[in-house]
Amino acid sequence: MELVTKKKLALIAGRANFELAEEVAEQLGVPLVDSNCSEFANGELHCKLGMSVRGSDVFIIQSHTATDEMSVNDAIMEHLIMVDAARRGSAKRITVVMPFYGYGRQDRKSEGREPITARLVADMFGAAGAQRLMSVDLHSGQIQGFFNGPVDHLVAMPVLVDYMRGLGDDLVVVSPDAGRVKVAERYSNMLHADLAIIHKRRLKGEKNQVEARDVIGDVAGRTCVLIDDMIDTAGTIVAAAEQLAEKGASRILAAATHGVFSGPAIDRLKNSPIEKIVVTNTLPLPPEKQLDKIEVLSVANIIADAIDAVFEDTSVSEIFGGQNQS
Template structure:
């Protein structure tokens, strides 16, 4: 159980939030026992963003919380403007706290003449003036190496695992929705009393379109927990859930850290395939995208604890041992 931190130099610690997810930022501030820093954010008539910090941050350690969720371009640009404003206000150190890292899916070249946007965004954040980055559940671990500054990477899985453990589900099997997510699912299963693992073999024909082929592992009569880092259009998850039902799974739960929920995601997830869809609040979910089976857990204590440990120069990785 994570305990409330005691900050040795709270006058030097400042937490500011962009507009992308202020409720999460307020929860993090409450966990740290501080107030969100005052700032002005407005938009000019042509759509340009304007940001002004409303207190002195000279010599302060500043943490800027801003997920790069929809609208991605606006939120990413706002983060860079915030970083630049703090740098010009003589902050001693600026840490970009990015609960959801946008543009992460293009993390390598799979064809000719395409951009590696995960690296491009890392370059932009560094050039804007960030000294450190705190990110949660990056789409791929290699993105950590795209930054030329220190990056601390935390996971949403402890929150999800604690919730599932309290439900005391019987005959549990953890399922990876694709081969690429096996490491994540294996670590998840290990924390759930070494639950067995299954893998869905699929062939992706285009972006956001998945064709499920077969299940590797035994799911018959078991409670299947599909684990992923994000849910976007939920096409992959829905097809995976249908296949698990066909293979004899008794109940199916879906877990993910980031509820991107684009397009038809809400209707797909509420179609009756899943007993429950469990996510964290790294991304705010509009009311029209919420549904009966949805459970949203808070990751504020994880982020708050990581911020405190970074500020106190103690280990962040030890949070997950």
């Protein structure tokens, strides 16, 4: 007996960033499988997949973020439960798609008796049954080594670079701290722009406390774009922008993949010298966090292209010209 099988792609989404999942499904031309996620009266989560995934190549999309309906931890737990449901439904392969990787900043021990929670998250998804992981602009590349399986590290650079090309020729790409210099350098090379660096130090033992120090590079009278992977409380970005304003920058913009915008971020950005903040839709932007100076770009096509490449067993890094590997 000879059996010729067909590959089937199944796309499932959690509730944390359903709009992005819908965009990805539209780009791929496939329907979203209903995950039927809900809570019991005591707060426990439950999911029941709306169709058979037996023998399918399953991609489960969930951003690890807090919304009005759930916490970050709820979003991660919902993601894990959907993975378990797909595994027990006899999926052939399960890829977890995390546009934003929860706990990604806890990727090392900076002080004694601290956890490495980014590794714990990877371990949990492996235990749940995920065989492959896909994420956009991880906080650090070493997270790829935390998951015991293939990791597709996507970058939002093509989307952000396309936007920045319209900002004129006299452009300076600015790294808000020494840790982001490599990323800022890649942007400056692609844009044929100059590079500047904000030298700063973080106050030891104080969360979200940043002291900006000085600007290395020529920014006077020029358009400056601050590049970072995320904007959380906006302390780093605003302190850097104030330094650029003091040094005479004519225009100051900020570009980041993940717009977390927690705590005092919106007020800080509203009152900052930053003219425009450009982020992507890896995280949803609720109405209360929307400002006229915040612009959201979509990464749905990048995620869709990567999913298609994995499904077709072709190269993901070729989509980015290898820029996602450094």
